[in-house]
Amino acid sequence: MYKIVDKKQLNEAVELMVIKAPYVARKCEPGQFIILRADNNSERIPLTIADYNREEETVTIIYQVVGYSTKVLYEKQVGDSVVDFVGPLGKPTELKKHKKVLGIGGGVGAAPLYPQIRKLHEMGVEVDVILGGRSDEYIILEEEFKAVTKNLYFATNDGSKGKEGFVTDILNELIANGEEYDEVIAIGPLVMMKAVVGITKPLNIQTAVSLNPVMIDGTGMCGGCRVTVGNEIKFACVDGPDFDGLLVDFDECLRRQNMYKEEEHSCRIGLEGGQNNA
Numbered sequence: 137m138y139k140i141v142d143k144k145q146l147n148e149a150v151e152l153m154v155i156k157a158p159y160v161a162r163k164c165e166p167g168q169f170i171i172l173r174a175d176n177n178s179e180r181i182p183l184t185i186a187d188y189n190r191e192e193e194t195v196t197i198i199y200q201v202v203g204y205s206t207k208v209l210y211e212k213q214v215g216d217s218v219v220d221f222v223g224p225l226g227k228p229t230e231l232k233k234h235k236k237v238l239g240i241g242g243g244v245g246a247a248p249l250y251p252q253i254r255k256l257h258e259m260g261v262e263v264d265v266i267l268g269g270r271s272d273e274y275i276i277l278e279e280e281f282k283a284v285t286k287n288l289y290f291a292t293n294d295g296s297k298g299k300e301g302f303v304t305d306i307l308n309e310l311i312a313n314g315e316e317y318d319e320v321i322a323i324g325p326l327v328m329m330k331a332v333v334g335i336t337k338p339l340n341i342q343t344a345v346s347l348n349p350v351m352i353d354g355t356g357m358c359g360g361c362r363v364t365v366g367n368e369i370k371f372a373c374v375d376g377p378d379f380d381g382l383l384v385d386f387d388e389c390l391r392r393q394n395m396y397k398e399e400e401h402s403c404r405i406g407l408e409g410g411q412n413n414a
Contacts, residue, residue, distance in 0.1 A: 167229030184248035242324020
């Protein structure tokens, strides 16, 4: 059993939770993930590690309430426990000591982006970050990013914070203004990461993305998280979740993601009102 030591609601659909998990906290690195079960009747949920504290032996996760199991997790309180907290899983991100890096986080994609940006900052790399969301309230971890970036930009669909538009609009502006980056790290919805690569690939800017396909066991056995990278079959749980974005077959990822829309709908039936706009 793994005790919940803190939790905080970041917006109407997203929550931060800190869990006492000594082994994971000692071993985990940016880019890795865990699989948890909230209780004995819940599904296995893969979640990227958003932060960790080795001294306090805690791991921070950030998740969106989108189905039955995340609703069960959401209803747990500080002092309660989750039954399983397996990890760290996946490969740590290979962070390079570049001169200048641009991070791009879309929605809850900011959560797995943060530990990578923090570590780059600790390595002495100059880092700019673009955070995007539907509106101001969907921008998360703003203060945390401020502490480790030189320039922090915002893009929201309704213009309630930063530029009205998409993160790619700011990326295009930065490039047009002569900003040069050794690497771009983009984490968010597949369509966002595909759009970012659509800009960086013609310019041959090294671009890392983090893929989160359907995942069951986290060991490469089930094959659910199969992706194609550089014309090779990879499994996000053991070969990733971070990959060279310039080599990812995003169209295939999007097709496979849409295969499970009907099952996702069924999963949401247990939610109040039968729907959730997360």
